[in-house]
Amino acid sequence: MKWHWSKRVLALVVVLLFVGIAGDAAFSQEKVIKIGTLFPLTGPVALAGQRCKAAVETAVEVINNSYPDIKVPLAAQEGILGGYKIVLVHADHQGKPDIGKTEAERLFDQEGVYAIIGSYNSAVTKPASLVAERRKKLFMCGCSSSAELTKRGMKYFFRMAPTDETESQEFVTFVKWLNETKGADLKTFGVIYENTEFGKHAAEEAKKAIEAAGFQYVADVAFNPGATNLNSEVQMLKGKNPDVVFGACLGADYILWVRTMKQLAWLPKVCLNYCSGYQDPIIAQQLGPDGDYFMGTTGYSPELAELMPAVAPVEEIYKTKIDPPVPFDSDSIQEAVATFVLAQAIDKAGTLDPDKVAETLYANEWESPLSLGGKVAFAPGGQNIKAMSVVTQLKDGEYRRVFPPELANSDPIFPIPSWDKR
Amino acid sequence: MALLEVRGLTMKFGSLLANHDISFDVEEGSITGLIGPNGAGKTTLFNCISGAYKPTAGKVLFAGSDITGWPPYRVARLGAVRTFQVVRPLNDMSVFDNVLVGAFLRERDLTSALDVAECSLRFCHLEDYRDKLAGNLTIGLKKRLELARALATQPKLLMLDEVMAGLSGAELKEAMELLKEIKAQGVTLLVVEHVMEALMPIADKVVVLDGGVKIAEGPPREIVESERVIAAYLGEKFSRRLKELKT
Amino acid sequence: MADPILKVTDVCAGYGGVPVLHGISLEVCEGELVAIVGANGAGKTTTMRTIAGLMRPTRGSVEFYEEDVTGLPAHVMVKKGLTYVPEGRRLFQKLSVRENLELGAFTERNRDVIEERLARVYDLFPILKERSDQKAETMSGGEQQMLAIARGLMSAPKLILLDELSLGLQPSLVERVLRAVTEIRRFNVTVLMVEQRVLEALEIADRGYVIQSGRVVMSGPSGQLLNSEEVKRAYLGI
């Protein structure tokens, strides 16, 4: 019979449904704190979401078990609050704000999570954190970069990463520094960005920072993410020929962008990237020499490990959580930081009362060996005021620190050598 | 007085002249036959009258109004309704609903439309099929459905395009009776037909087209004997048989 | 009478669960011209489609040259030597006359054989040779019907089924098309045809079957049928 296969599939699905429901109820009732994660595990930015999820899992692994060798708070002890273990409940928001909100509600109301860590896309973090705020529950945000998020005066929202605002200012400071100390004569700026919540925000902050510093903002190139080609975008940049380009292109678009610049034989003198494709070590590896000499901010990369010795053993655990194994990148590590800081705060507050924990979070400065500055502290609104990043430059597939000078281990190479001179 | 007047109607498709300067009248209360070889331009002429095509030149007057180039629905609203040679039942609707759509043209109100539809259904002997999907009917029934649907609009002029094709013997007789009854109710008929033995006995007048031109017009008896029509259309054998039939 | 080459036994079939045929049985012998006549919706075309393999019978069997071919798909039937010229011609309108004819000989791969068949078909219908490069859609109704028959002949069938050849044709053309049917017997083909013009069909046929509501109600030599009072009353309108 020709329907047999479809019947089989149907039966399989039904069985899976039941297994899934049964598995759901299997949590034991012991001393656990349920924490939800909310990341884009499918859809266009699934890659980042899955890495963030693995980072949170890593942090929980370290917190729940005893790792005396790891020099991170809570590693040595088992659990927090005298034996409470953290249990994670994962949810997928597919990069869609409506699903993010729904899943946040489900995590709180149905799964009864204590707090949520998430959720990468700023566009999703906004409505999802609103859900937490109304319920007076904590929302720990690792790496969503929209400056807007922490300007809403929320009480239960905390964000670890630097915002695109601070990144933009850092870029401009860096360029000024180049002009002053290296005699670079960089005047004109351009921005290329994907036209999404993330890209548009970054571009707006970039424009503000560039104009505030008295530079010329000559090229504003927005494109639709997931493009089949970026020829006209690069052609546009080439036409305006800015000295400095800020880039906010994620993943595949970043690869395509770099490749297209090579194809059209054009480069700016300096190219700085927001947390985007640039930071992905796998992309750096795949681009090979073509990816060299580009710069960007990084909150973490393996080359920064010498500044942050505590990361290495944690990273070993992280690598077991993700396939293929990759080191932390600056987005995912922020999610681990968020997890640690939350656990530390609960432990310190000695209670699970979210109000107390939130107070504690604001009142203290937290040890955070996984953060670049080693410290985390929050301003009203929830922004981590100790968030730092360094400007790095890719050379031979390695991220070299070039700015600020006190953290640098190498001189920036600029202008970028043109394609035919490599 | 003529209900429908066609004046110098010409229709061109690119360089193809489908109808050339055709004029004729359809008297109120009559049955007018329209015959001609395949490709003579009968269906094109129908399309020009019913508004599916806008004629290149010439005029169509219906009940005193110049309806040249009107869209089909306006022509229908004025009272000239057609059927199609290639039947076009509303496949996914029931037989009754098909007829109901026609009935709504004059009856805006559901209750009275239901009555009209019911009436027209019974008139065409389709009541056994009322809840069947129109798409599932046989060709013959579909033709009858087209007729019922057109009747439900309560037309002044009914234009039938080969409704009797595929019928044989007793069925033809039945169909002829039906057309006569329709005429008796005061509806004027313009009928395109190949089945001469059915058309000739009931038609008051026959118009013959060939190659897009009108070659003859007159009562059936004359037409059957016209050499020109025999050569172009009927063929010797049929004209002989038709003459036998008449006598 | 010789052994029948086509033997249809008690075939039932229908569309979407609605039965149309209620046990049709008929036989066709080598070299015969057999006509199936009957009223509209009696199941003539359904019978043809079922024999040709376009429909599967729900009951009964079809034997062709003593082989059970019940339910075999149409393209297999063509290879076995049974070709169906469907109602409404169904030409490939956008292709030329010649391409239509060549497609008719799709099952034959030998170029020479195809050329030979083309020549014979052109011989039978000279008009097709004149128009061989014209698109099928540009031809008149009668010519299209010729082409449909010719296309059916191109597969060199042993038995050809002709369905409603005269439908929608002007009277003079009906005459010509039916004459063509008698002529194709020169090809040594056996013919089974369906016709609603009962009189004309029976005039050229050897034998006839009368079908009514999915059943065979009468059969016999055509002369006999023509003289039957019942046939006269019901189908000839006399």
Added chain:
Amino acid sequence: MRHRQSGFGLGCTIFGILAILPLIPGPLQGPFAKHVLVMVLLFASMSQAWNLLGGYCGQVSFGHSVFFGIGAYGAGMAVVKYGLTPWPGALLGAIIASIVSLVISYPCFRLKGHYFAIATFAIVEIFNRLFMVWYWVGGALGLDYPIIEEGWRNFMWYETKTPYYYGAFALFVLVFSTARWIERHRIGYYMRAVRDGQEAAESLGVNSPQVKLTAMAISAFLAALCGAFFVQYNLRVDPPMVMSLDMSMRFVLITILGGLGTLWGPLLGAAVLIPLQEYTRAIWGGLGGGVDLIIFGLLIIVIVIRQPRGLMGFVSWVVGHRARARGRG
């Protein structure tokens, strides 16, 4: 007139059951279950709005997320930009959506079949991309609701779902009553006639462009109301959320799955598809491998192959089967 009235009792029963559903103690009381119910009603309404044009009138549009989006932006702009209640925004959005639908469909209705469908694809993409750069309405950044007073005035609740449920229920009643009214009136018959054969319909005096435009305007109006509800429910709107091919596909999917051109098809489709989607995501979404979407995709394939005429076809088969069995017994 017996057979014209059939189904009226069924309709009342369904409305009645849905009205008391949130009051029944049991598994439906959970907030997530309620969320699923709200989504079922919303998407049933939305799909019905689509069905009016796509199912009854036969104009398969993949562009309805545009109207859905315009409604969403109407409410969103009223609240976020002008600090009003969403009500005038929703109404204005619905009116604008109707007008926009007329403007774009007037030329598009000349296209037939796939050409029309692809044209609506193009329209969604154009609107999506234009809204992405139209900063007056928030552009790519979208509109985020401030925290304001809960209640019917602002049509906004932060924790309870019950009022949302009744809001969706009201919408549902409105849309389905409209559909039923249309189904039993001249315009409904004319819509189906145009679907089944435009030429035949015109020969019977049906002004088919007018019928199609009417269907489109009603459909767009109702779609926009659904969009307004959607934004009030999610408290954020940006173009990919509401004006995307994905969103349009959901309406089409639900309707076809339930039964194209049937009154209860959209409800049936939504009642099957939405819980499936929400629960597969809730159960397997967290695994991260897209398992929920793999299963969802497979299920769509299986259902479509088994029931190309939709679940309503299956239901009527079962009902017919039982009736026949009873007749025999």
Added chain:
Amino acid sequence: MTLFLQIALDGILNGMLYAIVALGLTLIWGVMDVINFAHGEFLMIAMYVSYWLGFLMNIDPLVSWVASSVFVFLLAFVTYKLMVSHLVGKPALSALLATFGLSMFLKNLCLNRFSPNFKLLPVTVLSGKTIPVGSLILSLPQLVIAVFSLAVIFIVYRFIASTRMGWAIQATAMDKEAAELMGIDTEKIYGLVFGLGGACVGIAGGLLPTYMPVHPEVGSLFGLIAFICVAMGGFGSITGSLFASLLVGLVEAFAGFYIAPIFKYVAVFALYLVIVMLKPKGLFGW
């Protein structure tokens, strides 16, 4: 002037890429009247095949496109047998929905199996190579794809127009039942055409990893653009889809540069609307 020519050149090269993607779609559409929503995903699968062959076995895409093409041919054939064959002749939308489900399935299956990572072959024979032509720059990978595209379109066109099998395909497209009566096994033809459609997009997908990263979402936009090209050209017309693809490529390039990059696809979609308003059956449709 150079700039203008360069943009035109880029547009044409991209257009040729769209043309080969659209070719498979127009074949399937023209012959079977089935909308294959999973066409973009076929492209993605082909890219993965090419990527994995390059990554694991060091086979250059210049060679491995054969494997991609064969693989997608088989995939499409199986899709036809298991799924589409049940839907031919059923309401037109059901095939669309089933293939929509398939696209969701394939996309997420790849996500599940291969992770959402962007995968790019770092070094291939073609990647990153350019040929200067006067003051213009020709990108070698795109040029190679364009050449392949032309060749494949030409071969397919000849195949359809002047082989026995091609005639059988045309006959099946025009009238399935009549074709069966000619002794044509239409089931086989449908399977073949669906497979062939897959094979065409398989070639494109096989060559794309020379410059484009592979990830589960890569096919979506290509699929959409292919729809536009096919409809713009007139369904089922091979020459139509070729011309439409070139037009789309050019409009995309010029609008992207002279209006704004963000509007390049808006321009493409608007172009489609304008063209079908003027010619409701597309450029070459009948």
